[in-house]
Amino acid sequence: MRKPLTRILGCGIAAVALPSLATAQISWLEYTRDDSRISDPNNLVLGDTEEKDYAWGDLDKDGWTDLVIVRKQPYTTQGRRKNVLLMNEGGTLVDRTSLYASASDVSGDNGFMTKTNDRDVVFADVDGDGWLDVVTSTTLSPGQPKHISHPRVYMNLGNDANGNWLGLRFEAARTPQIKLIGSGQDYFPFFCGVGAGDVTGNGVPDLYFADYDVAGYSDVNDRLFINDGTGFFSDESTARMSSSMLNSPFGTSAAIVDMNLDGVNDIIKNTGLGNTSGNPLVAISYNNPSNQGYFNILQQPYQGSPYHVSVGDLNQDARPDMVISDDGNDRYMLNNGVDALGRVTWSSAFTYVVNDDGFGSNSLISDLDNDGWPEVLIADVDVNIPGCSRRMHIYHNKGGTIGGNITLKEESGSGYRGVSGITASDLKGTHDVAALDIDNDGDLDLVIGRCTGTQVWMNKLIDGTPIGTNYCGPAVPNSSGLSAVISAMGSEQVSQNNVTLTAAGLPSNQFGYFLTSQTSGFIANPGGSQGNLCLGGTMGRYSAFVQNSGGAGEFSLQIDLTNMPGPVQTVVNPGETWYFTAWFRDVGSTSNFTDGIQIDFL
Numbered sequence: 001m002r003k004p005l006t007r008i009l010g011c012g013i014a015a016v017a018l019p020s021l022a023t024a025q026i027s028w029l030e031y032t033r034d035d036s037r038i039s040d041p042n043n044l045v046l047g048d049t050e051e052k053d054y055a056w057g058d059l060d061k062d063g064w065t066d067l068v069i070v071r072k073q074p075y076t077t078q079g080r081r082k083n084v085l086l087m088n089e090g091g092t093l094v095d096r097t098s099l100y101a102s103a104s105d106v107s108g109d110n111g112f113m114t115k116t117n118d119r120d121v122v123f124a125d126v127d128g129d130g131w132l133d134v135v136t137s138t139t140l141s142p143g144q145p146k147h148i149s150h151p152r153v154y155m156n157l158g159n160d161a162n163g164n165w166l167g168l169r170f171e172a173a174r175t176p177q178i179k180l181i182g183s184g185q186d187y188f189p190f191f192c193g194v195g196a197g198d199v200t201g202n203g204v205p206d207l208y209f210a211d212y213d214v215a216g217y218s219d220v221n222d223r224l225f226i227n228d229g230t231g232f233f234s235d236e237s238t239a240r241m242s243s244s245m246l247n248s249p250f251g252t253s254a255a256i257v258d259m260n261l262d263g264v265n266d267i268i269k270n271t272g273l274g275n276t277s278g279n280p281l282v283a284i285s286y287n288n289p290s291n292q293g294y295f296n297i298l299q300q301p302y303q304g305s306p307y308h309v310s311v312g313d314l315n316q317d318a319r320p321d322m323v324i325s326d327d328g329n330d331r332y333m334l335n336n337g338v339d340a341l342g343r344v345t346w347s348s349a350f351t352y353v354v355n356d357d358g359f360g361s362n363s364l365i366s367d368l369d370n371d372g373w374p375e376v377l378i379a380d381v382d383v384n385i386p387g388c389s390r391r392m393h394i395y396h397n398k399g400g401t402i403g404g405n406i407t408l409k410e411e412s413g414s415g416y417r418g419v420s421g422i423t424a425s426d427l428k429g430t431h432d433v434a435a436l437d438i439d440n441d442g443d444l445d446l447v448i449g450r451c452t453g454t455q456v457w458m459n460k461l462i463d464g465t466p467i468g469t470n471y472c473g474p475a476v477p478n479s480s481g482l483s484a485v486i487s488a489m490g491s492e493q494v495s496q497n498n499v500t501l502t503a504a505g506l507p508s509n510q511f512g513y514f515l516t517s518q519t520s521g522f523i524a525n526p527g528g529s530q531g532n533l534c535l536g537g538t539m540g541r542y543s544a545f546v547q548n549s550g551g552a553g554e555f556s557l558q559i560d561l562t563n564m565p566g567p568v569q570t571v572v573n574p575g576e577t578w579y580f581t582a583w584f585r586d587v588g589s590t591s592n593f594t595d596g597i598q599i600d601f602l
Helices: 005-009 011-015
Strands: 030-033 051-057 066-072 084-088 093-095 118-124 133-138 152-156 168-170 191-197 206-211 223-227 233-235 251-257 266-271 281-287 295-303 306-312 321-326 331-333 335-338 344-346 363-366 375-378 393-397 411-413 416-423 430-436 445-450 453-460 465-467 469-471 485-490 499-504 511-524 532-541 554-559 577-585 591-593 596-600
Touching: 051 118, 051 430, 051 445, 066 118, 133 191, 133 206, 191 266, 206 251, 206 266, 251 306, 266 306, 281 306, 295 331, 295 344, 306 363, 321 363, 321 375, 363 430, 393 416, 416 453, 469 485, 485 577, 485 596, 499 511, 499 577, 511 554, 532 577, 532 591
Parallel strands: 030 416, 118 191, 191 251
Antiparallel strands: 030 453, 051 066, 066 084, 084 093, 118 133, 133 152, 152 168, 191 206, 206 223, 223 233, 251 266, 266 281, 281 295, 306 321, 321 331, 335 344, 363 375, 375 393, 411 416, 430 445, 445 453, 465 485, 469 596, 485 499, 499 554, 511 532, 511 577, 577 591, 577 596
16 A cells, blocks of 8 residues: 555654755856966956956857957046957967957058957847958047047958958948937947847848946937948937937947847847936837837836846746846846737846845856756946956856746855856956857856956866756745756766756755656645645655755755665666656745656666
8 A cells, every 4th residue: 555645755754864964065067267278478368457348259160269358448437448359279269369350441540459448349240241240339439530439340351262261350431420419410429338130120230339428428329220231330210219218328238139029129228327217227129010120119127226238048938038237136037928019028026046245247148057048147347436346146047947937046165156166256356258168068168357357267067967857847936935946967878877966946954855756747735745746656755865955945966876765666777767856844844845857868
């Protein structure tokens, strides 16, 4: 006769021997520092103390990712600096600025070698020839000629007849002269961010520049540059957008993305100071699908103290979510679909599982562990107010149910912060971070640009790769406010016997253990639990390995595939599918479960 679930899952846990009470700390990812990956004979990169911003991609189409660094004197100053082109030559980023990025169509101008006040940079194929071009967002250059004070477009010259890459050339005529709205007077911009994307539907990217106001100078507001199809731009801002859409007293970032998935690209930006609504905010200008290229709806989904906004799919539902750097607690918001007017319906503004330490700046959404659930990286140096005392945060996306809520958590342990190998001091005073595969091994390495210089960190997946498929979620929220999630790292190959289970999003300092079965299922509130059991059939429990969630709210266990807990089959065989979940105590006398994970063994 089968034992009742109250005995399998219930309050008898206190009588079990507790051989493994220490909080399980998982290293998740390991990075090792290797600054030799940058060949920098002029010390413009590794010893760089200037403000910097990154863009990366394969400029010469050789299969290796290249890196561009735009630089200026830090904070709200007019000190111009040279930019840097690092070409990836077999896993080493080599400074090739003078060789490949010094050409210009302006007499006396030397491309990247000419000192400018560039604050942002994007790669985009502006003329549709299949080669990535480079666009910079230029600021704080009053009294300078147009080719210095205005956004700069560097055209990719492609290959010569022998297949040799010809590099980049600055072409001043690609962008229009900025004029003050109303008077038509020639003026200069204070642009802090640039986004690239096709808003008109002609197949080539347009450009949106986020403006900020500087005391003593006229306000030019944001600008929308429309591409004629060949890489030449005209300023059509006021013809296509309303004045409230273009108003940004302190715009620091912008992106062109189809936010509501209606087939036309919208514009999302932030302003860190009050605009016409009186508050700092994130704003979305929606492109009219019935009149593509013209914007008819303005949405302001977040009001707080935003400093940067990035867009990416955080929960694998193919909808663009957003990450917001904030002067207070940094936030992320999930895209839950659209309303009757075609505007995105947003989730609450969630915070991260970490104690934030103040101002955030540039943010990045990037999948560091190759599990399909992208991580979030938030730099810390304010572009306006001096200070390098804070640090960058790296938030691990713990995953969950597709389209559901997620947990973004800063991992830590044994001196590291964010990822194993990197300490808190290594992250201090970060202007920007690039996540690119330097060595072409399939995972993302990091170039971290700090106030004191630049560091290169190479990615190692020390716990193997993420395996398994989650199901039966999201779990019923526990007292932490989160839905607990189970994940697995290692290999599906039985012969390797390498599987580590992790339960995360748990209440702190609570006991629990893993369970397994060869049958999935769904049992609501077994034994009086407030959660749901995602297993069926005969179940085994790892009650000999009771864990404590500790202050981090998680525990993990490396299981032995040759010694599965009874009464289930003892050994896992190739071709079998097994299911796992975790049970845990919650505050008081209740208990709960994670969702389930299915692993198909080979």
